[in-house]
Amino acid sequence: MKERYRTLSAVMLMLIREINGKEEILLQKRKNTGYMDGHWDCSASGHVENMESMKMAMKREAKEELCIDIDIDDLEFVSLIHKINGVDTIYYNGYFKAKKWKGEPKIGEPNKNEEIKWFDIYNLPDKLVDDRKEAIHNYIQKIPYSEFGWNQRKQR
Numbered sequence: 001m002k003e004r005y006r007t008l009s010a011v012m013l014m015l016i017r018e019i020n021g022k023e024e025i026l027l028q029k030r031k032n033t034g035y036m037d038g039h040w041d042c043s044a045s046g047h048v049e050n051m052e053s054m055k056m057a058m059k060r061e062a063k064e065e066l067c068i069d070i071d072i073d074d075l076e077f078v079s080l081i082h083k084i085n086g087v088d089t090i091y092y093n094g095y096f097k098a099k100k101w102k103g104e105p106k107i108g109e110p111n112k113n114e115e116i117k118w119f120d121i122y123n124l125p126d127k128l129v130d131d132r133k134e135a136i137h138n139y140i141q142k143i144p145y146s147e148f149g150w151n152q153r154k155q156r
Contacts, residue, residue, distance in 0.1 A: 007090045008047065011058040012132065014078060014097040014139060015043035015066070015105065017118070024118040025136065026105055027125070028065065031114040040128045042095070042135070043105070043116075054094040065113065068103040079138035083131050084149040095135045 015026040026043040030036055046061040048054055055072045062070045078095040085091070107113045119125065121136065131148040138146055 007092060009054065009092040009094065010045060010047050011054050011061060011094045011096060012042035012135065013044040013058055013062055013066075013070075013075075014095060014136065015062075015068075015101065016097050016099050016121070018099075023121040025121050025124075026066075026116055026118050027128070028107075028116045029114040030129075031112060033112050036129045038114075038127065040119075040125045040132075042132050048094075055096070058094075058096050062098070062101070063108075065108050066103075066105040066116070067108040068101040068105050070098045070101045074098050074100045077144075079135050079143060080145050081131055081135055081138070082145075082147045082150075093131065093135070095139070097139065 017024050017026075027040040028043060030039055030041050044058070044061040044065040046057060046065070048057040049060075052060070055075050058075050059070055059072055062068050075096045075098055078097050081093045081095070083091045083093055105116060107116055121140065124133065124136065134146060134148055138144070
């Protein structure tokens with residue numbers, strides 16, 4: 001039987017808190033990953049492993065990267081972005097938010113994460129990974145699905 005095409009899937013966390021009636025999002029600054037190092041990223045991010053649901057992966061990544069525990073029921077789906085990088089790397093990126101967690105967020109992988117910082121959700125840093133910027137826009141505008149990078153791909 002012919003093997004079907006396999007795509008990559010990843011999850012990104014939007015850890016959200018409210019201060020004085022304004023939403024803030026925790027972002028991490030990437031380093032030594034080989035992808036967009038020096039840019040801000042979602043609170044936590046990572047690949048979905050074999051036999052793992054997106055929510056299971058998000059819970060695991062939050063623990064590994066931020067040293068916090070999030071109940072799966074406290075993860076709320078925000079958006080799915082079907083992304084293409086370059087010519088042929090295709091991802092399904094699932095974005096989830098959490099407003100409840102146990103523990104104080106701190107850097108759990110200092111070899112991959114230079115800094116974490118809370119930002120006003122309407123005043124994000126300039127050097128933010130592009131599709132993450134779109135995902136935060138999707139969250140604000142309640143857009144459940146978008147595509148990223150496809151309009152830049154040359155037609156064959």
